[in-house]
Every structure is written in C-alpha cells, then in structure tokens.
Amino acid sequence: MRMILAGAAVLSSFLPYQTVWAASGASKGQSGKSVEAPVVLVYAGAPVCKGCEEPVLDLIRQPRTPELKALAPEARVVRQWSEVPQALKALPARSIFVIPGTDDDLSAWAKGGSQAMTPASIQAIQDWLRAGGRYAGICGGAIVAQARYQDDKFAFNALNIAAMEADNFPNEDAVERIEKLYWLPTKLEFGAYFQAGSVMTLLLGEERVEILGKYLASAGKVPHPEGIAVAQFSYGQGKVFVSGVHLEATRDFWNKPPADFVPHTELLEMAFADLMSDRQIGTGRFR
Template identity: 25%
Template sequence: MNRRRVLFGALPVAALLAVGCGRQALGDEGGRKPLALVYNGPQGCADCAPSVAKVLREAPRPFDVKYVGPGTGVPLDAATLAGAQLYVQPGGGDDLERTWRDLRGSAQVMRDWIRSGGSYLGLCFGGYLAGRDPGFDLLPGDSYGYAGSPGSTVPDDRDTVLEVTWKGESRHMYFQDGPAFRLNDGADATVLATYDNGAAAVIVAPYGKGRIGVSGPHPEADESWYEDAGLSNPDGVRFDLAHELIDTTVGRP
C-alpha cells in the first residue's frame, strides 16, 4: 500500500467514508513564533505529518510545531489547542473511519476553538475530515472524491501530478485521491485553486472568528514524494503555494 494512499476512488461519498487521504498572537512580538499543532496519530502515512511540519518550521514566517494525537503523548483537547494558532490535519492512510474514531471525541472542542479564533488546515485526508459524515463539519459545503468525478482527468487513486488553476495561474501539484469541495450557494469562501473540471481544489473560509483552509492536492509534498512515485513536477518542487495557503488560513496579509 502506498504510504500516502487514501483509497476513496470514485465511489459515492457515503460508500467512500465507509471504507476509507482563541487565535494566538501571530508571534511577531519579542521574536516568538506561533505554535502549530500537527496531528500525528495512527493514520497509515508515516511521512505526511513530518512533511508539513518541515514546511511550517522552514516557512518565511515560521512556526513552532508540536505533534498531537494518540501515541504522541499530547492529547487533542481544549488545553492543548488553547496555546496554538494553527491545527493541521495532514494526509492520511486508507481508513477514514479509524482516524475519525480517534478524533471524534475532540470534534466539539475543535469547532469551539476555531469559532473562537483558531485556524484549521486540512490537507487531502484532512480535507475530507473537514467535511461531514464523518468529519468535523467545518466547511460551508462538503468534501467529495475528485478522482473519477464528472470531468476529472484523474480516473483512479494512483499517485499523479495534476494541473490546477491557482488564482488564475496554471500550476502543478502532487495528488493522490484527494478531495474536491462542493460549496453551498452563496457560501462565504475564497477559492484559491480549481481542478481542470472547475471544481474547487483549495479553499479558505471563515468559521466564526477563525478560518478553515483545505486542499485536495499536496502543496507540502517534497522531492522524496515525487521520487518514490516516479513522478516529476514541471514547475519544480516548490513550497510557495503551501506558504500562501498557510498564511491565508491564519489570516496573515
């Protein structure tokens, strides 16, 4: 099994999920970096959390990073979230239901924290979990599988590099069976990127005083992801889109 695999394919959402990828100060004063919590509990993807943690630590405006979740020794609870600016749900394995069993006890705490000013970033698997049934129910709409959806150029769950339109510019991103996002009519959301069929690939939306950022593709993917899958990115392996998504999610200008 691919280490980043999220086996959703093109099944209907209900079937996919049955089988199952207060805001702190921005840290500018006194040289203190804001804290990002990255989920690193059981999820079937050994390098997903470390990859986004590295991007956060090495960003132009860096974060301190702490892993949370089962097995890390740090529970995902109100006390832990209180000290953080950002929570990241990274890519995952092939068992959404298993991960949700570990997370559902924290769902209301998570919603309350974001509503009070926290920020949630969901990448691939974390984008699915920002949706509903099961999920945190954070989106002004819902997530669904892009692969095999009408007009999609990705027929199945294979690792690939796909073209998206990011704020009007053609860019290429690593992709492995990630979600697209269906927004409610009149939803208050910013679509940063779309897939080739026009579906939303990356969005940021308010949630109370906080924000939700989600991406179907993987802007945090480093060289090793491409090498392991025998892929190359025609744009080169760059992290500017990851940095822009992070900054937009936490409300940095």
C-alpha cells in the same frame, strides 16, 4: 478514498475571489507588549499516513518565504486524537491545527478508542475555531472538514467546519499523479501532487469563502471537468483552509519523480501565513 455523498445545495454565487497574501509579522500587539509566536500543531496519529506530517513540519521549521519567516511559528505534534482538545487549549492566538494526508482507510476515526472522532472532540475543535483558531486540512484532512464522511464500508460524523462536500473524481483510483491546477491569487498554472484527493462542492451557508485553486479539466487517465481544489472558509472568528492536493509535496514524494514536476511549497507557506494573519476571509485583494 471513495465516498458516497447525499445531494448538496450548491452555493450559486461565490464571493469575489479576493485575498491578500501578505501576513502581518509584527511581534508586538497594540499595547506594545510582545505577542507569543503562533504554533502549527500537526496531527500525526492514525489514520494519517506514516511520515505525512514531516513535509509540513519541514515547512514550519525551515520556512523559505518572507511571510512565514516573519511569523516564526513553532511546530508541535500530537499523535493521539483524544489529546487534541487539551492541546488546542494550550495554543497561543493565531495558531493552526493541521491534519495532513491520511491513509485511504479512515476507520480509526470511526472506531472507538483514543483515535475515535467523538462528538466531544469535534465540539472542542469547533469551539476553538469559533473563538479564533485556525485549521488546515490537506487531502484526507480536507475531506474530514466536511460534515460527514461515508464510504461503502462505514460512516462517521466529521468536523463540520467548512461549508462544502468533498468527493473523489468519478472513476478515481489511488495512483499518484500530477493534477493541473490554476492558482487564482497569482494566476499561476502548475501541476500539483495528487493521490486520492478530493474535489469540493460549496454549500449554502453563512460562512464566507474564497476559492484559491481550481483543478483544470483533464482528458487523461482520470478524465474530469474543472473543479474546486483549494479553498478557505470563515468559521466564527476563525479560519479554515482545505486542499485536495499536496502543496507541500517535493520531488522526494515520488518513487520516480516526473520530469515536469516543479514543487510549489511556497504556496502552502503563504497560505499558512495568511491563516495566521488578522485578515478576515472575504476581505483584501489579490497581491
């Protein structure tokens, strides 16, 4: 995915790296009445790459972490962009709308028709988030969380739900590889699946932000400095999670898995559980 971006006003001082990775799995509200389980609604229409929704759905349907098991979320799929606004209205509280990895060509969102990212659909997502909804964007889903997408062929207004710009590394290509990450909440260094993902630049804004993962500087095939790989933002009463890497990736993502690749799918499960918790972005502490 190649992008051409205008200059950005960079956030000069981040909020403290504070988060808590323990979601409330309570099934009853303050009144003692049972609360409907949250839903993870996964968009699987164009330009999401074929089958890219399946690893995310697998995590929801067969969670391994206690945090996600306790919440017992339901998994749903929507395949027409024009159906997203109505689908969001039907979701219980604390639900997440997920856009997983996409093809390099995002033109489906720029063209007319049922898959077009129209002003009305963007507004519906923003309103839903502002009222307390949750969003998770992975790779291409992270890129469209910014205000505008533009490459050398076309441009379109994107979701504008995260105070950041997402761009490729210089001299980027679409070859799959491992990118080394440093995961701040647990001080973990590991290699994550990466293919034409993004590095994020924070913008000045009223939203609260937490940096969860950073790319480590690379001198390999695509040399680059360190940069933001995974972050969370507040949006009204809602929350937004964006990741330039595929934390859901297992060894079957690869045609020939690298010998040193160890998946860390539990990090995405814990991120989803944290999104569905009542914790506000910018509060709590590292576990």
